[in-house]
Amino acid sequence: MSGWRHRIVGLPALLLALVVWEVLPRSGLLNPVFMPPCSQVAWRLWYLLRSGELLRHCGASLLRVTLGFGLAAALAIPLGVLLGLHRRLYLRLAPLVGVLRPISPPAWIPLAILWFGIGNRPAVFIIFVGSAASMLLGIVAGARGMDRRWIEASLTLGASRRQAVLWVVLPALLPSVMTQLRIGLGLSWMAVIAAEMVAVNQGLGYMMVQARNLFQTDTVLAGMVVVGALGWALDRLLLRLERRFLGWRAELEPHDLLAA
Amino acid sequence: MSKRTAFRLLLAALILVTGALGCARDEPQIAMGVRTANDHAPFYLADKLGYYQDEGLDVAVHLVPSNTEIIEAVQRGDLQAGAVPITTAIAAISAGVQIKIVAMTGRAGDGLLVRSDSGIETLADLRGRRVATIRGSILDVPLRVALQDAGLDPERDVTMIYFTKLGDMIQALETGQVDAASNTEPFMTQVERDGWGEILCYYSASWPDHPCCVVFVSESLRSERPDDVVALMRGHLRAVAYAQDHPHETAEAIVEYLEAFDVPLVEASLDEHKMRIDAEITPQEVECMAGLMHEFGLIERLPRADELLDTSLLRRAQP
Numbered sequence: 001m002s003g004w005r006h007r008i009v010g011l012p013a014l015l016l017a018l019v020v021w022e023v024l025p026r027s028g029l030l031n032p033v034f035m036p037p038c039s040q041v042a043w044r045l046w047y048l049l050r051s052g053e054l055l056r057h058c059g060a061s062l063l064r065v066t067l068g069f070g071l072a073a074a075l076a077i078p079l080g081v082l083l084g085l086h087r088r089l090y091l092r093l094a095p096l097v098g099v100l101r102p103i104s105p106p107a108w109i110p111l112a113i114l115w116f117g118i119g120n121r122p123a124v125f126i127i128f129v130g131s132a133a134s135m136l137l138g139i140v141a142g143a144r145g146m147d148r149r150w151i152e153a154s155l156t157l158g159a160s161r162r163q164a165v166l167w168v169v170l171p172a173l174l175p176s177v178m179t180q181l182r183i184g185l186g187l188s189w190m191a192v193i194a195a196e197m198v199a200v201n202q203g204l205g206y207m208m209v210q211a212r213n214l215f216q217t218d219t220v221l222a223g224m225v226v227v228g229a230l231g232w233a234l235d236r237l238l239l240r241l242e243r244r245f246l247g248w249r250a251e252l253e254p255h256d257l258l259a260a
Numbered sequence: 261m262s263k264r265t266a267f268r269l270l271l272a273a274l275i276l277v278t279g280a281l282g283c284a285r286d287e288p289q290i291a292m293g294v295r296t297a298n299d300h301a302p303f304y305l306a307d308k309l310g311y312y313q314d315e316g317l318d319v320a321v322h323l324v325p326s327n328t329e330i331i332e333a334v335q336r337g338d339l340q341a342g343a344v345p346i347t348t349a350i351a352a353i354s355a356g357v358q359i360k361i362v363a364m365t366g367r368a369g370d371g372l373l374v375r376s377d378s379g380i381e382t383l384a385d386l387r388g389r390r391v392a393t394i395r396g397s398i399l400d401v402p403l404r405v406a407l408q409d410a411g412l413d414p415e416r417d418v419t420m421i422y423f424t425k426l427g428d429m430i431q432a433l434e435t436g437q438v439d440a441a442s443n444t445e446p447f448m449t450q451v452e453r454d455g456w457g458e459i460l461c462y463y464s465a466s467w468p469d470h471p472c473c474v475v476f477v478s479e480s481l482r483s484e485r486p487d488d489v490v491a492l493m494r495g496h497l498r499a500v501a502y503a504q505d506h507p508h509e510t511a512e513a514i515v516e517y518l519e520a521f522d523v524p525l526v527e528a529s530l531d532e533h534k535m536r537i538d539a540e541i542t543p544q545e546v547e548c549m550a551g552l553m554h555e556f557g558l559i560e561r562l563p564r565a566d567e568l569l570d571t572s573l574l575r576r577a578q579p
Contacts, residue, residue, distance in 0.1 A: 033335060033356045113428060117437045118390075118421055199392070199421050199432060209424060213328055213348075214396050214558060215355035 036218040044218040045225065053207075058226065060203040061192050064120060068127025068195070069188040076135035076184070077177060083136075084143020085169065094140075101133035105191040109198050118199035126198065130191025135184035142176025143169070178242040182235055189231040288320035289488055290481070293330035293342035296323060296518045298445045298529060299366020299473045299537060300343055302499035304513045311498045315491035323517065331357055340481040341492065345398035346471045347558075350550045353568055354559040358479035361546060361569035362489060363496055366472045369445040369535025370399055371462035372406070373433055380439065380460060383410035387417050389439035392429040395422045396558040399442040401549065402463035402470055404556055409466040414556075433457060444472075446514075446521055446529035453525060462534060469536065471545050486573060493577035496539055503537040510537070541571060 018038050025032040032040075048054035083090040105126045112122035150172060154164045196205025204223050211219035294300045303321050306312055312319035322339065324330045330342040331352045343365050352359060372391075374380045380389070383406060391407075393400045404414040412418060421438055423429045426447055433441040434456055443451075451457040463470060475496060477489050503510040511527035529535070543565045554562040 031335065034332075110428070110431065113432055113437065114435060117435070118432060197424050199423050199428070199437070201420070201422055206422070210395055210422070213394075213424075214351045215328075215331065215357060216560070217355070 033215065034217055036221065040218050041221045041225065045222045048219070048222060054222075054226065057202050057204050057207045057223075058230065060200070061196065061205065061227075062230070064123045064127055064195060064203065065185075065188045065192050067120070068124045068191070069131055069185055071124070072128045072132035072135060072184060072188070073181060076132050076139055076180070080136045080139025080177075080180075081143055081165075081170070081173060084140045084146075084173075085165070090140065090144075097133055097136055100129070101137060103129070105130035105194040106197070109194070112198055120200070122198045123192070123195035123200055123203070126195035127188050127191045130194070131184040131187040134187055135180045138180035138183060139173070139177055142173055142180070146172055174246055175242075178238065178246065182238050182242075185234055185238060186231060189227055189234075193227070289318045289485075290341055290492060291320045291322060291339045292492075293322050293324040293333055293339045295327065295330070295343070296520075297366075297473065298369060298514060298526070298535060300517075301503050301510050301514050302365055302496055302537060302539075303343060304517045305502055305510065306495045306499035308513055308516075309499070309502065311495040312492070314498075315494050317488060317491045317495065319492065319495070331359070334359060334476075334478050337478075337480075339478075341475065341477040341489075343473050343475050346474045346546065346549050347396060347398045347401055347553060349474050349476050350546070350553055350563070350568065351396060351559055353563050354550075354553075354561050359476045360479060360482050361474045361476045361541065362482070362571070363475040363493060363539045363574045364471055364473075364541040365475055365496075365500070365537065365539065367469050367536045367538050368462060368464035369472055369529075370402060370443065371448060371464075372403065372460040373430070373441045373443050373448055373451050373457050374439065374460045375433060375436070376456060376458050378439060383407060383461060384412065386410075386440055387412060388419075390419045390421050390437075392421045392423055392432055392438040392441040394424060394426075394429075394442070395420075396553070398472055399444060401552050401556065401558070402467050403442045405552065406461065406463050406466040430457075445535050446526050449525055449529040449534070450521065471541065471549060472535070474541065474546075475539075482570065482573070489573045490576045493539075493574050497574075497577055500537055500539040539574065541569065541574070543569060543571065 021035075021038040023037075024030040025035050025037045036044075045054070048057075083093060108126050108129050109122075112125050116122040116125050146169065150168050151164055154168045155161075159167070192203070193205035193208065196203035197209050200206050204227055208220050208223035211217070211223065292303065294303045307319070307321040324333065324339075324342075327344040327348040330339065330344050331348065333339040334342055335357050346361070349359065349361050353361075372383070380386060386407070391403070393403055407414045407418065414420060421432075423432070426443060429438070429441040429443060430447060430451060432438045433451075440460060448459050452459055475493075477492075482489055507527055507530050508523070511523045511530060514526045515521055515523050530537075546568050547565050550559070550562060550568060553559045
């Protein structure tokens, strides 16, 4: 399939979903108070954009996601590589990470207020805890699952341990790290909604929670559309970076077994 | 068809009919959503003392975690009636939710908390300070009115910090993250008793006897079964009268349903200078609240009085 066809092949499904979304509330099959039609949400988005409110909320959320995700990545990448290559350390820390990982971001809210007060800091912390442990475990799994023969070969050929880590392990781990970063970024966008329930006066999560309390469902849906679009755009950005810096890696075509 | 097969079919039909009858008997005539709050005591009392049954009405009183969820459950048809702050009911009606306010359940009982060591002695001292509230709620509108009365612009002269839970606001106040927190009874009396905080003011000082929580019913219940709503109102009126005359027993019921606090504390918080359990409601006060919410930008559409409430059912229920 050629480039432009590849891009538009998903359009019919998207258009069909939008038409169904418009028709169901208008026909009365769905209650428009709980599910306003697509055009009403689009109108609300336009209103929020024109008033500058949407940009303000987007800016606040982007800042928090960038900080929370950045801190999580800064911890998860080096620690993940270290734990993946240091068995005894891994055995000591794995249970702790395993216990912390399933705690959902909203569960941290009371502690976040106690420890960090109000404003950006507790929100950044909640995004951090919402994404760090998953990324860490993914990177550890990538490091532990690496082909041992590559390391052994480099050591046999005279590389020091430091050189083996720098020139063999890290490049080999990069694809797995990039995948974990993409997963972590997705988790950060999920956590931002919970994070912005904590005493902040702007942000997409704040906008959606306030709108829900005042039954402005079109604003809630507009917020969801923007969160989805921003998350998708940032994921595409990471994918581009991955392709640019990991161009040496042979790109695998997804298997087409069922369509064959 | 053999006799055996016919017998089995008959038995299956009997089981189905019995099951259906059983289900029908289990379905209450009115399922009602309420919260854990002082002014929701009439529903606990009516349920506990059998006032609804006395009216020939099978009412299931459900404790629901949030006001929004009560409205959503009514809109879905899971509940047919409920009690929420008047601000929540107005916001829902403004957004097109098909409900109608039919009675009051409590007045006042909300105000501002500060830390004892804050040096804040009047509302005017809040200039430039951080005030915690829940935006658009019954803790927010009277707060804005009180600030305006004290000569402060709520948007410019103080920094409003928006929370979603009462407990989080108290925690933020105790730890010094905010300078004042809008709150309600019995939490305010609890903070005062704990010693670290004090009640700066009740909003009833600037807006005497202002409405707090209201009873509402779904439009379908009101239009299809008005007599059931009248019976519900009779039970409500009796429970309100009982609560007004028996503060100790009311406090006991609140503690039982809230599963928190203690009876002396709740009884102290029911003091008439703090709050008042009441069923009467006037169109003027509902319109006044809706007008203020519209003025403060909390609702986009100002509903008409006849969209907001119907007092005729309460009048029919009165002796």
